[in-house]
Amino acid sequence: MKSPGGLNLTAATASNLVDTLEAWPEDCQISLAGFTYDRIYGPTDAQTRLVWLAKCDRWNGEFFPQPYKQLAKTLHDMGHEADARQVLITLACKLRQEARTKLRITPNGDLSTGLHSIWRDILRLCLGGKDSISLLLTAHGYKPQRSLYALILLFAAATFPAQWAWDEGSFAPNSGPILLSEGWQELARDDDIQNPAAEWANRNAIPGKDWETFNRYAYAADVVIPIVEFGQTEAWAPSTERGLWGYHLWWLRWGFTILGWIVTALGAAALTGLIRRD
Incomplete structure (x- = not known):
């Protein structure tokens, strides 16, 4: 009509x-x-x-x-x-x-209304960020496989700084007693040894020095994928004082872990239907 x-x-x-x-x-x-x-x-x-x-x-x-x-x-x-x-x-x-548009308040010169408008704008900005992440990682629940792709990308990205930090000798055993031991202190102070951690992990070295072998893929999986444990983060920790990549990895690993939790949680929510699709 x-x-x-x-x-x-x-x-x-x-x-x-x-x-x-x-x-x-x-x-x-x-x-x-x-x-x-x-x-x-x-x-x-x-x-x-x-x-x-x-x-x-x-x-x-x-x-x-x-x-x-x-x-x-x-x-x-x-x-x-x-x-x-x-x-x-x-x-x-x-x-x-x-939903975000309905939150908008037009200021009318009143202080209370103006403050309320600012708060609503902040809320709209936060919701916009959340919605953008949901769209990117799961298409609002309709393509949960996107979260798997994102997790794979995060895992791949984490392997590079891990290997670079290891190669420059910026890892150390993640154990207080070992770090204070005479054997480790001797290795760490030896200027002729570029990578004390690699020497400590060498199972063919002096008995007692053997330790968990470093693997960048297992380390990246430990950092990025929640719940998964390969023992790498328990065995090795980057140092902020030994090299540039060790310093960066010390902070990057927290970012990788947080992003890994976000991606995994959104993917699981999409798969189980917890993300509202309508």
Whole structure:
């Protein structure tokens, strides 16, 4: 039904939707809230249909999510799984954007309102960051495999500073008694030994010096992947005083650990359905 200033299809029903993008008027408001249909005869790719919905998801300034859910359902029933998923991802992004927009307060010169507006802006900024991370790592729960890819990238990234710190001799046994022992002190003070840790870990050396062998991949896994324990971080610790990479790794490992927990937690939440998808 076409009303003054717009085309209102609210609660309309059709078995088949036969159209092209050009069939929809450009110069009037269109409402598809509650409009249902079983099949689409026309473009069914997500990119084209999302352009179509962008013209029809608001009525008098109010956002309506139902047209996106209806399109996703129809595409799913027609067998277009990837396109249906993309529509739902776009809907999740729009719902979060709407939630952030509703938090906005326009200052009116009043001090209390101004302070409240600043607080809301900070909250919107935090929510925006959280939503961006959720989109990047799980596509708001629709692509949890992204978190696995991110974890693999973190693991790979952590191996490089670990190896560089080891090669420059910036690791030491992670044991107080060993660090205070005469054997370690002798190695650490010997200017002819570039890597005391490697010497200490050499199982062919003097009995008593043998220690856990360093492996950059196992060390990176210990740092990045929660719960996993290969014994590397228990055996070795980077020193902030022996070299540049040891100093950097001392701080980087905390960042890798925090990011590993975030990525793993979001991935697990997406897999178990804890991330709200609608």
